Amino acid sequence: MSAQTTAKGYGIADTKKYTEFSVKDFPLKTAHADDVTLDISHCGVCGSDVHTVTGGWGGLNVPWCVPGHEIIGTVTHVGDNVKEFKVGQRVGVGAQVLSCMKCERCKGDNENYCAQSVDTYNAKFPDEVEAQGGYSTAIRTHQQFVFAIPDALESEAAAPLLCAGLTVYSPLVRNGTGPGKTVGIVGIGGLGHLAIQFAHHLGAKVIVFSHSPNKKDDALSLGADEFVSTSEDGFADKYADKLDYILSAADAKSIPLADLLSTLKVDGKLTSVGLPDEPWEGLQPQAMASNASCIGGSHIGSKKEANAMLKLCAEKNIKPIIDQVLPMSEAGKAIEAVKNNNVRYRFVLKQDLA
Amino acid sequence: MSAQTTAKGYGIADTKKYTEFSVKDFPLKTAHADDVTLDISHCGVCGSDVHTVTGGWGGLNVPWCVPGHEIIGTVTHVGDNVKEFKVGQRVGVGAQVLSCMKCERCKGDNENYCAQSVDTYNAKFPDEVEAQGGYSTAIRTHQQFVFAIPDALESEAAAPLLCAGLTVYSPLVRNGTGPGKTVGIVGIGGLGHLAIQFAHHLGAKVIVFSHSPNKKDDALSLGADEFVSTSEDGFADKYADKLDYILSAADAKSIPLADLLSTLKVDGKLTSVGLPDEPWEGLQPQAMASNASCIGGSHIGSKKEANAMLKLCAEKNIKPIIDQVLPMSEAGKAIEAVKNNNVRYRFVLKQDLA
Numbered sequence: 001m002s003a004q005t006t007a008k009g010y011g012i013a014d015t016k017k018y019t020e021f022s023v024k025d026f027p028l029k030t031a032h033a034d035d036v037t038l039d040i041s042h043c044g045v046c047g048s049d050v051h052t053v054t055g056g057w058g059g060l061n062v063p064w065c066v067p068g069h070e071i072i073g074t075v076t077h078v079g080d081n082v083k084e085f086k087v088g089q090r091v092g093v094g095a096q097v098l099s100c101m102k103c104e105r106c107k108g109d110n111e112n113y114c115a116q117s118v119d120t121y122n123a124k125f126p127d128e129v130e131a132q133g134g135y136s137t138a139i140r141t142h143q144q145f146v147f148a149i150p151d152a153l154e155s156e157a158a159a160p161l162l163c164a165g166l167t168v169y170s171p172l173v174r175n176g177t178g179p180g181k182t183v184g185i186v187g188i189g190g191l192g193h194l195a196i197q198f199a200h201h202l203g204a205k206v207i208v209f210s211h212s213p214n215k216k217d218d219a220l221s222l223g224a225d226e227f228v229s230t231s232e233d234g235f236a237d238k239y240a241d242k243l244d245y246i247l248s249a250a251d252a253k254s255i256p257l258a259d260l261l262s263t264l265k266v267d268g269k270l271t272s273v274g275l276p277d278e279p280w281e282g283l284q285p286q287a288m289a290s291n292a293s294c295i296g297g298s299h300i301g302s303k304k305e306a307n308a309m310l311k312l313c314a315e316k317n318i319k320p321i322i323d324q325v326l327p328m329s330e331a332g333k334a335i336e337a338v339k340n341n342n343v344r345y346r347f348v349l350k351q352d353l354a
Numbered sequence: 355m356s357a358q359t360t361a362k363g364y365g366i367a368d369t370k371k372y373t374e375f376s377v378k379d380f381p382l383k384t385a386h387a388d389d390v391t392l393d394i395s396h397c398g399v400c401g402s403d404v405h406t407v408t409g410g411w412g413g414l415n416v417p418w419c420v421p422g423h424e425i426i427g428t429v430t431h432v433g434d435n436v437k438e439f440k441v442g443q444r445v446g447v448g449a450q451v452l453s454c455m456k457c458e459r460c461k462g463d464n465e466n467y468c469a470q471s472v473d474t475y476n477a478k479f480p481d482e483v484e485a486q487g488g489y490s491t492a493i494r495t496h497q498q499f500v501f502a503i504p505d506a507l508e509s510e511a512a513a514p515l516l517c518a519g520l521t522v523y524s525p526l527v528r529n530g531t532g533p534g535k536t537v538g539i540v541g542i543g544g545l546g547h548l549a550i551q552f553a554h555h556l557g558a559k560v561i562v563f564s565h566s567p568n569k570k571d572d573a574l575s576l577g578a579d580e581f582v583s584t585s586e587d588g589f590a591d592k593y594a595d596k597l598d599y600i601l602s603a604a605d606a607k608s609i610p611l612a613d614l615l616s617t618l619k620v621d622g623k624l625t626s627v628g629l630p631d632e633p634w635e636g637l638q639p640q641a642m643a644s645n646a647s648c649i650g651g652s653h654i655g656s657k658k659e660a661n662a663m664l665k666l667c668a669e670k671n672i673k674p675i676i677d678q679v680l681p682m683s684e685a686g687k688a689i690e691a692v693k694n695n696n697v698r699y700r701f702v703l704k705q706d707l708a
Contacts, residue, residue: 057640105595105620113620113645115594174621174646240469241459266464267528269648272639279636285626285651286411291467292528294623294650297642 003031003077008353009066009136010331015055019332021135023353024064028140029129033079036146038091039354042325043134044070044160045334045347047190047251048095048275052122053335056277061122067331068134068349069095069120070159072149082143090149094162095120095300097131097141109302111144112170135331137354147306150314157319160190160346161309163300164320168195168247169309170301171271172202175245179203184243185224186260187250187274188215190338193345194320195247196222198309201316207243209235209260218321218344230256239263241291246270254280258287261295270295320346327352357385357431362707363420363490364685369409373686375489377707378418382494383483390439390500391431392447393708396679397488398424398514399688399701401544401605402449402629406476407689410631415476421685422488422703423449423474424513426503436497444503446664448516449474449654451485451495463656465498466524489685491708501660504668511673514544514700515663517654518674522549522601523663524655525625526556529599533557538597539578540614541604541628542569544692547699548674549601550576552663555670561597563589563614572675572698584610593617595645600624608634612641615649624649674700681706 007028010021031037049067051057071093075085085091099106099114106114118125120141121133133139149158168191177183183204185195192208199206200223208224210216216227228235236259243263248255251274261270268291288294301309312318325348326334334347361382364375385391403421405411425447429439439445453460453468460468472479474495475487487493503512522545531537537558539549546562553560554577562578564570570581582589590613597617602609605628615624622645642648655663666672679702680688688701 103595108620110620115644171646266459266462266467269650271646271648272642275640275643276638279638282633283637284630284633285649286629288626288649288651289629289653290469290651292525292625292650292652294625294648295639295642296623296646296648297639297644298646299643 003037003140004028004138007136007138009132010328011064011066011132012053013064015053015060018053019336021331026066026132027129028138029125029131030127031079031140033081034142035079035140036075036082036085036091036143037077037138037140038073038075038093039138040071040073040134040136041351042072042155042159043068043349044163045338045349046070046163047338048163050335050339051275051277054339061124062130065122066132066136067121068136070162070164071134071139072155072159073139084143085146085148090155092147092149092158092162093120093134093139093141093145094166094306097145098125099144101144109304112300112302135328135349137351144303147303147310150310152314153310153319156322156325156348159348160320161313164190164346165194165309166301166306167191167273167298168249169198170305171247171273171298172198173305175269175271177202177204177245181205181244182207182242184209184246184260184263186246186248186255188212188219189249190343190346191249191273193218193222195249196224197318201312201318207239236260236262241265244268248272248274250274251276257283257295261287261293262290264291264293266291268293271298273298322346322348325350357391357494358382358492361490361492363486364682365418365420365486366407367418369407369414372407373690375685380420380486381483382492383479384481385433385494387433387435388496389433389494390429390436390445390497391492391494392427392429392445393492394425394427394488394490395705396426396509396513397422397703398517399692399703400424400517401692402517404689404693405629405631408693416478416484419476420486420490421475422490424516424518425488425493426509426513427493430492438497439500439502444509446501446503446512446516447474447488447493447495447499448520448660451499452479453498455498463658466654466656489682489703491705498657501657501664504664506668507664507673510676510679510702513702514674515667518544518700519548519663520655520660521545521627521652522603523552524659525601525627525652526552527659529623529625531556531558531599535559535598536561536596538563538600538614538617540600540602540609542566542573543603544697544700545603545627547572547576549603550578551672555666555672561593590614590616595619598622602626602628604628605630611637611649615641615647616644618645618647620645622647625652627652676700676702679704
């Protein structure tokens with residue numbers, strides 16, 4: 001049976017009208033022997049979706065953009081080279097759908113840093129077919145970017161793991177989060193509330209920094225050992241030289257970077273997975289001179305890490321807190337809520353076109 | 355014999371009149387059993403001196419400030435606990451004169467990151483005596499911050515090693531500079547021209563990035579394998595994913611950080627030892643997302659590193675290029691030249707008060 005050639009989805013054509021989704025058919029990428037095609041059942045609503053459809057990260061790269069890269073679905077077709085997946089299997093797709101497979105990065109479990117990487121949406125495949133995301137009926141992608149979903153994870157809980165989860169899991173493990181380490185998590189939203197759980201279950205002592213004191217109970221119940229309100233003057237003083245690593249999911253240009261950096265041990269690192277629309281304000285290297293600390297970036301994670309994360313989630317019962325599951329037709333409502341920071345902690349869309 | 359209690363130096367009282375040095379007597383710190391007192395013969399002129407006397411890093415912390423922290427001299431007195439040094443020995447003092455000696459950082463060869471660290475000048479000792487620098491006749495400091503100078507190094511060449519040299523040597527070795535590594539050096543001035551030599555003699559392949567194409571010959575003769583002019587569009591393109599580490603000594607708020615970061619391999623780091631008066635412009639975590647790179651700080655180096663650096667310099671004939679040796683009375687002229695970037699690559703002041 002040949003694979004379907006089109007799908008239907010909810011897309012945005014104008015970043016000024018970022019809640020006005022229209023429904024259209026669109027072509028799927030040309031089917032290759034390494035491709036897996038799936039019917040989508042659920043898709044999480046990620047901060048990236050908001051930055052993209054509002055134009056915060058720049059204009060659209062395609063005339064009409066279907067967002068969504070926290071995708072769960074059922075395999076409907078596999079190419080001849082695909083051995084890992086079979087028709088009928090429940091799988092997931094995250095924020096990346098292609099890489100070159102040939103470079104050192106691809107060959108070294110760093111395919112998420114391949115220079116030829118293709119994003120799941122608002123991007124184009126090498127053959128110029130537009131890549132469209134998961135607010136839709138189906139997606140086709142290379143098997144490297146398809147993940148088996150453990151039976152223990154419900155679909156609506158698994159969806160947000162594929163971007164929000166992987167985006168925080170990868171830097172946590174790459175930076176040594178584990179027993180004997182003290183790790184700070186900054187910003188308790190869709191990403192941060194998963195990061196707390198990962199850091200805790202990986203064995204680290206977890207210090208949560210948040211400017212929202214009313215998230216204290218959530219943070220502690222998710223596994224934080226301590227909660228620090230960054231709105232209090234001198235909040236960082238008692239943590240000076242205490243932290244091995246900080247992961248910031250704060251999506252803001254004016255987080256108290258210098259204070260946070262001061263809590264790091266010598267050679268400690270802060271990774272920001274929050275990607276604000278505007279540059280950081282006032283950062284000077286002086287803020288990192290007193291402890292040889294550094295501040296860095298990260299980009300989702302590798303398939304190896306995705307599989308390890310999903311296994312950990314299944315074993316330790318780690319899951320996102322789902323605020324609402326909405327039909328995909330309410331994508332605009334979900335986008336607005338994420339933009340206004342009115343989500344605790346994730347919205348998931350459910351298929352209503354097929 | 356008891357140690358002298360005062361010294362005489364060239365100091366600044368007003369950051370608006372940063373070239374108008376006055377000569378005064380000042381008290382040395384109270385002599386302790388761990389202290390070494392030296393008569394100063396030479397002192398290098400460091401960018402820090404300029405930032406301090408011009409107020410670029412903030413106002414003065416003392417009413418009258420003697421700058422200078424690249425100090426060479428001869429021991430005139432040692433306390434009872436001092437075994438490493440003897441009267442008459444040639445020694446050096448750098449940018450730090452005290453730390454607590456008790457914390458984890460001090461006990462772990464990270465005394466340069468001690469929270470109780472006292473700078474060589476524009477600072478106060480715990481007993482409130484003002485710390486004054488090396489544009490003066492004498493200095494007294496704890497033996498931990500005194501370094502033996504190998505015979506092979508001339509005094510005027512050794513002086514700049516004690517701040518400029520150590521400031522670049524420490525991050526280079528802490529970040530793995532050695533055989534098989536490709537290291538970028540940004541900014542070819544007092545610090546950068548030493549960093550090129552260190553990176554080369556530590557065994558790395560050295561790529562120099564500079565906005566001054568006329569420094570190409572110097573860079574290559576100092577040991578650079580390649581010279582890249584950052585004033586050319588797309589200068590970074592051919593170096594994408596090639597560099598393991600970058601050390602930036604550029605003292606400017608608007609260096610092409612995103613382009614430089616793009617040359618790093620996955621998990622690569624850029625350390626900025628340039629400490630500009632103003633924050634970096636336009637830095638976003640996005641610039642570090644494509645390769646999980648990071649940008650960090652550093653603060654001089656430990657005594658262990660200083661001794662290793664001096665040994666390497668003696669063995670490999672590494673030395674600063676001295677533009678001019680001036681009498682200390684011409685400190686103002688030297689400060690002005692460093693401020694205007696008219697130095698290739700270091701001015702050294704020679705004693706003329708004693």
